[in-house]
Amino acid sequence: MSGLIQEMSDKAQRLGIPLAVQFDLTYRCxxxxxxxxxxxxxxxxxxxxxxxxxxxxxxxxxVFFLTLSGGEIMMRRDFFEIVEHARRLSFCVKLKxxxxxxxxxxxxxxxxxxxxxxxxxxxxxxxxxxxxxxxxPGSLKRTIAAVRLLVERGVKVVxxxxxxxxxxxxYSGVQALAAEVGAEFTIDPTITPMMDGDRSIxxxxxxxxxxxxxxxxxxxxxxxxxxxxxxxAGPPTAEDAQNMLPCSAGHTFCYVSPYGDVYPCVQFPxxxxxVRTTRFLDIWKHSPQMTEVRSITISDLPxxxxxxxxxxxxxxxxxxxxxxxxMRGPSSQDCEKSFVRTGVETAGMLIRREARSxxxxxxxxxxxxxxxxxxxxxxxx
Amino acid sequence: xxxxxxxxxxxxxxxxIGGEMMIxxxxxxTLFSLNETATAIWQAADGVTPxxxxxxxxxxxxxxxxxxxxxxxxxxxxxGLAKHGILKLSDQPIVEAK
Numbered sequence: 001m002s003g004l005i006q007e008m009s010d011k012a013q014r015l016g017i018p019l020a021v022q023f024d025l026t027y028r029c030x031x032x033x034x035x036x037x038x039x040x041x042x043x044x045x046x047x048x049x050x051x052x053x054x055x056x057x058x059x060x061x062x063v064f065f066l067t068l069s070g071g072e073i074m075m076r077r078d079f080f081e082i083v084e085h086a087r088r089l090s091f092c093v094k095l096k097x098x099x100x101x102x103x104x105x106x107x108x109x110x111x112x113x114x115x116x117x118x119x120x121x122x123x124x125x126x127x128x129x130x131x132x133x134x135x136x137p138g139s140l141k142r143t144i145a146a147v148r149l150l151v152e153r154g155v156k157v158v159x160x161x162x163x164x165x166x167x168x169x170x171y172s173g174v175q176a177l178a179a180e181v182g183a184e185f186t187i188d189p190t191i192t193p194m195m196d197g198d199r200s201i202x203x204x205x206x207x208x209x210x211x212x213x214x215x216x217x218x219x220x221x222x223x224x225x226x227x228x229x230x231x232x233a234g235p236p237t238a239e240d241a242q243n244m245l246p247c248s249a250g251h252t253f254c255y256v257s258p259y260g261d262v263y264p265c266v267q268f269p270x271x272x273x274x275v276r277t278t279r280f281l282d283i284w285k286h287s288p289q290m291t292e293v294r295s296i297t298i299s300d301l302p303x304x305x306x307x308x309x310x311x312x313x314x315x316x317x318x319x320x321x322x323x324x325x326x327m328r329g330p331s332s333q334d335c336e337k338s339f340v341r342t343g344v345e346t347a348g349m350l351i352r353r354e355a356r357s358x359x360x361x362x363x364x365x366x367x368x369x370x371x372x373x374x375x376x377x378x379x380x381x
Numbered sequence: 382x383x384x385x386x387x388x389x390x391x392x393x394x395x396x397x398i399g400g401e402m403m404i405x406x407x408x409x410x411t412l413f414s415l416n417e418t419a420t421a422i423w424q425a426a427d428g429v430t431p432x433x434x435x436x437x438x439x440x441x442x443x444x445x446x447x448x449x450x451x452x453x454x455x456x457x458x459x460x461g462l463a464k465h466g467i468l469k470l471s472d473q474p475i476v477e478a479k
Contacts, residue, residue: 002412004412004413004414005412007414008398008403008412008414011398011399011401012398012399015398015399017398017399019398059396062396062397062398063396064394064396064398064403064405087391090393090394090395090396091394091396092394092405093394114391114392114393114407115407116394116405116407116410117410156410
């Protein structure tokens with residue numbers, strides 16, 4: 001993060017300003033990606049007037065960075081009307097799209113909008129792999145044709161390469177394709193649960209050895225693997241832990257669904273209010289749930305505050321922890337990542353292992369009769 | 382000396398964060414932070430009001446500064462912003478900025 005952006009972010013946090021928002025315009029999509037965490041039916045999206053009004057409220061609240069995402073954003077017939085309104089309100093706008101609906105006229109209009117960036121999902125440089133993930137025949141060809149149109153017009157394009165078992169072997173190919181077409185490249189090695197809590201898609205996550213390979217690939221890290229995978233720095237000091245925040249969710253960032261529901265983050269499905277009944281700023285400032293999220297510092301995390309990874313190598317996501325049942329608990333996916341990165345087990349992993357062995361003992365006892373302790377232990381995990 | 386007209390460039394994102402104007406250029410994603418006086422000039426840059434009038438109205442009255450010094454400083458500032466591509470300068474009113 002550049003110095004000035006960090007300063008702006010710190011200032012926004014001090015003043016309680018929602019500096020950045022991801023706003024999903026729709027969950028409808030023309031692709032059916034195997035790893036998608038969304039339900040694609042329309043359960044009552046906000047209409048154009050509601051969206052424009054919400055964006056005006058956001059501008060008034062101080063939102064600067066606005067990411068419009070979905071679903072596929074261009075499934076909305078009023079898509080350009082919405083983005084044009086966002087730019088009139090001087091947001092720094094980033095779009096997330098699969099780009100298959102972008103042809104020359106759309107590329108021209110996007111160029112005129114002076115966007116910050118267009119992030120486009122690319123799963124492979126090979127049609128058969130990409131299209132098997134999106135379940136839309138011909139999608140890679142259409143996506144890359146759109147990328148070329150945008151890059152030719154000077155629009156900044158960023159490839160988002162989500163890694164899963166199906167496409168792991170292709171990330172270098174996607175990286176090379178990005179370089180060839182003049183796009184930036186980002187990689188995400190984590191498949192997250194569906195928003196309704198269904199964890200079945202986690203089976204698509206890459207294996208530990210594959211994640212190790214990613215974390216030791218200097219071409220992706222932007223730093224040396226030795227530095228990135230260095231042993232954990234130890235737990236934060238008590239003083240640091242009191243001042244450290246888990247992440248920007250609820251502090252300078254939030255997420256709004258197509259139905260007007262406001263959450264601390266797209267990956268943190270804790271409902272905090274709905275803009276159809278309550279003004280955006282009132283939810284942001286006064287919702288009890290948002291206030292609770294905001295009150296949590298690292299020292300409030302019973303496991304993670306003592307973890308040796310807490311000083312730096314851990315990228316704990318409170319939303320993933322929430323989806324595992326406790327927003328103050330560890331996130332097993334992030335524990336796994338920290339472990340793969342450093343080779344050192346996290347406090348969360350040690351506790352889980354201990355609990356499994358206790359659980360084993362309890363099961364032996366329970367063979368002799370019901371044991372309520374077993375149930376209460378299970379609930380704590 | 383002919384008057385200077387200034388207009389905000391449309392290809393930027395801008396927001397006042399706690400009284401400080403943050404501006405991001407879409408050309409190269411460079412972020413600028415304007416102080417209170419620069420923010421006052423930026424906000425008044427409608428393309429049709431001469432810079433001298435903006436300075437007189439928005440700065441001299443508000444900040445109690447000498448008009449000649451304020452105008453000189455403002456000219457330097459708007460030239461700098463124009464070089465970074467976030468403000469347009471002209472010796473004619475800039476009508477498209479309306």
